[in-house]
Amino acid sequence: MNILICTIIFVIGTMLGSFYNVVGYRIPKNESIIYPQSHCPNCNHRLKPYELIPIISYIIQKGRCRKCNAKISPFYMIFEFLTGFLFLISYLTFGLTTNLIIPLTLISMLIIITISDYLYMIIPDSVLIIFATGILIEIGILYGIDKALISILNGALAFIAMFLLKKFGDFIFKRESMGGGDIKLMFILGMVLSFPIALLSVFVGSLIGLPISLIMLKKGSDHIIPFGPFLAAGAILLLLTKVDINTIINFYKY
Ligand SMILES: [Zn+2]
Numbered sequence: 001m002n003i004l005i006c007t008i009i010f011v012i013g014t015m016l017g018s019f020y021n022v023v024g025y026r027i028p029k030n031e032s033i034i035y036p037q038s039h040c041p042n043c044n045h046r047l048k049p050y051e052l053i054p055i056i057s058y059i060i061q062k063g064r065c066r067k068c069n070a071k072i073s074p075f076y077m078i079f080e081f082l083t084g085f086l087f088l089i090s091y092l093t094f095g096l097t098t099n100l101i102i103p104l105t106l107i108s109m110l111i112i113i114t115i116s117d118y119l120y121m122i123i124p125d126s127v128l129i130i131f132a133t134g135i136l137i138e139i140g141i142l143y144g145i146d147k148a149l150i151s152i153l154n155g156a157l158a159f160i161a162m163f164l165l166k167k168f169g170d171f172i173f174k175r176e177s178m179g180g181g182d183i184k185l186m187f188i189l190g191m192v193l194s195f196p197i198a199l200l201s202v203f204v205g206s207l208i209g210l211p212i213s214l215i216m217l218k219k220g221s222d223h224i225i226p227f228g229p230f231l232a233a234g235a236i237l238l239l240l241t242k243v244d245i246n247t248i249i250n251f252y253k254y
Pocket residue numbers: 040041042043044045065066067068069070
């Protein structure tokens with residue numbers, strides 16, 4: 001572990017996280033991710049470069065707009081930090097090797113999806129398509145065409161399993177148990193994590209989601225959290241702990 005590389009990777013993560021905030025916030029609204037430049041939602045004050053430094057600007061300005069003093073939601077700062085943190089953990093897990101590329105790509109997509117699913121209950125198709133294509137190309141280049149074809153098969157199996165799970169859930173709960181976006185997302189999770197592990201991420205995501213949903217419900221919050229962010233959290237946990245099918249088999253053996 002090298003402190004300098006750790007710092008660089010964390011900082012790059014926070015900068016990308018800042019961009020992912022913009023993508024996750026604007027894509028579902030069909031807005032350009034380049035124009036207009038970031039501005040204060042209250043007074044429209046255009047943010048200067050020194051007001052756009054991830055995390056630091058927010059802390060220095062004490063979470064307020066420099067011009068109109070309006071409070072800025074910590075939401076965006078949290079995702080800047082989270083991206084930096086997850087990039088750092090990925091580096092510590094996979095090292096500075098080509099094996100780091102796909103985990104960082106997947107995490108980037110899951111951050112964007114979590115933001116838009118949380119804000120609008122939408123997992124944008126455009127984001128899924130771009131990342132599915134990107135990841136497939138990455139697998140093909142890094143690990144060969146065979147692996148890319150296997151990953152498509154894994155994705156398809158995960159997609160079908162999730163579709164059936166949704167049908168089953170709808171029947172049990174007598175309402176929409178999960179959105180179409182979650183099912184499409186499973187294709188990509190299957191591609192990267194393999195089919196059985198992608199399914200496991202549904203289970204892990206539910207375990208994370210249940211207590212949080214119960215707490216929110218008890219607090220009387222009316223903001224319904226969609227399943228996407230929990231599915232993303234489950235997938236990231238399994239990705240970073242490198243759980244594979246052998247881990248599961250060994251778990252049952254002993
Ligand atoms: Zn302002």
